[in-house]
Amino acid sequence: MNMEVRQPLRAQKTRYGIVDCDIHPKLLIEDFRPHLSNQWWAHLQTYGLRPRHGFAKTYPMPKITPQAARRDAWPPTGGLPGTDLDFLRQQLLDLYDMDFGIMNPLSPTGQGDQNGEFSAAMSYAANEVQLEVWARREKRLKASVVVPYENPEASAAEIRRRAGNKDFAQVFMLSRTAEAHGRRRYWPIYQAAVEAGLPVGIHVFGYAGWPLTNSGWPSFYIEEMTEHATGQQAVVASMIFEGLFEQFRDLKVVLIESGFGWLPALGWRLDKHWERMRDEVPHVKRPPSEYIREHFWVSTQPMEEAEEPEHVIDAMRWIGFDRILFASDYPHWDFDDPFLALPPSLTEEQRAMIYAGNAKKLYGLA
């Protein structure tokens, strides 16, 4: 258990009013029952969730810990990590004196399910559960609008249903979609997000139905984790080269749990080859790195750790300190401790932006 180690560090000299941009509440399937029709509840019981992979009850790559959770995140009251609000308050919100936390629920939410109608019903229910079990009981916690992204029309309807509700901070997609995120089929989602004034958060994971690498399936969980960055690289390239940001000038995208060390080099690479082949993509008016600078935000976790810490500061400078959002990934094993994760050589101003200022501005939190 790590608690003892962290306890003496509680008193931070400056109060930052931290916003944690990646918290994973575990939604309980029994809480979905009141929000699903009899038909879909029966479907769930009979056929279960059917993401685009072969395991009926587990993930393709076994996690490195049960539930991919911190060993000390199992609530003393029983139940899975991320299911007990009081324990989450104690281990996270209160312990680090946080102002806000953005909830990003992962399975079971029905996102990416092969049955698009069922996915839509599950997404609606997941949003109701977020409100009922979490956001209405703890005002520091903000929900994300779970959308059935492979069913874009239903996604847009779900976003419109939640528009204006201050309990929701963003639209929530996963990174591994059946087609790359910039493709036209997903545009109704972005249209609705822009109209609702909500950023679109793209969190790693999901199952595209394609192998995790462009050379087929790797063997190890470590590879699944490193490949999340390459998946996000395809997301960014697709959104830019499809001309998404010319169509939706106000669209804001948050890349969640993918780190950020890879982003500057991606921008340089896209710029160089766009310059050479821009006749293929005449709808892309500006160098890709300019769209990145204007439309993308990154969350910190898993915090980049270079052998020389100053190198990480270089990457942050290239991205822009105003585009970096603190995230802990609670309650997962690769949790970043808010008081320990950021490089010590950041200035106070940069630290305040990353901990809180950038997120409050982006998500309109006050």
Next chain:
Amino acid sequence: MMSIKAIDCDVHPTVVDIRQLLPHLDEYWRDSVEERGIGSLETAAYPPNAPITARPDWRGQNGYAATTAAELVSQVLDKWDASHAICNCLYGVQLVYNEDMARAFHRALNDWIAKEWLDRDPRLRASIIVPMQNVEYAVDEIERCAKDKRFVQIMVLAMQEVPLGRRHHWPIFAAAERHGLPLGIHAGSNYRHPVTSLGWPSHYVEDYTSQAQGFQGQVTSLITEGVFAKYPKLKVVLIESGVTWLPGFLWRFSKFWRGARTEIPWVDRSPAEIVRDNFRLTIQPFDAPDRADDVERIIEHLRSDDMLLFSSDFPHWQFDGDARMPKGIPEGLRRKILVENPLATYDRLNLAPAKESAR
């Protein structure tokens, strides 16, 4: 060695017409090409007329570039004053589905390279193109060509049917180590999978830029599967991979190794260390930021002066003008990149010029 000014580690001879390979095919496959009307094997990774495929001033009357050894010698060796150039032919024999056909075309391609290129200028060297469709055939082809010391490495494409590190590929790495041949991984795909893990993109520019993701996956696979625990002397050269993605990738990979290394206990060193010891990269495309001081920072992020190898990527259109080096590369590193690192990577470049083929 002091007299050597540059070694170009990535140039691309062009097969203009499949009939050029006919003299190097056996009767059955020669007939098959004719009878079945087997057409060009040019790969979609480099559409012939796409800007990246050939720099305009290097294209000939027929639109193709690098079609003869004489052309390549005057446009590369003479222009950059290079003592050697390593020919990496990108004709799409890797895309072929039939294993036997693949073997025949790989053999023909390697023989064509030896006869039409290596035999015509003593400064030319080449990579052995290997049929990954069948590991046994791949090893046979390495054994067959390795006798000719002008073949200085093995070359495979960045995007494969199965990640490179997977154990059934290991006889290829054993053969590489046995013959002192680096494993060159070149941009390209056999298109068994979409070029992104999110499916097929709309535009060619996404295909080309996604090559960097292929390289990231292969470095991860080779290391996690334990290739360097088994073959510590194996050198891997990432060719036309881009360079600037490497440091950020290694931060992430090394961090997950620290956190989840119980999954791969045979990897007993940080991936960043393994990459510095066993991996090299050619410098085109560099994918650099505009400002020279940012380029210097990137070079520093590599934390090694030994990793970069000079390449022009001729005739691909990566840059204009005649400067050998992308701007911003520190003066003190130039000779390492141009000469010393290539010589340290390719053992066979240190051999006396082999006038005559041993084949």
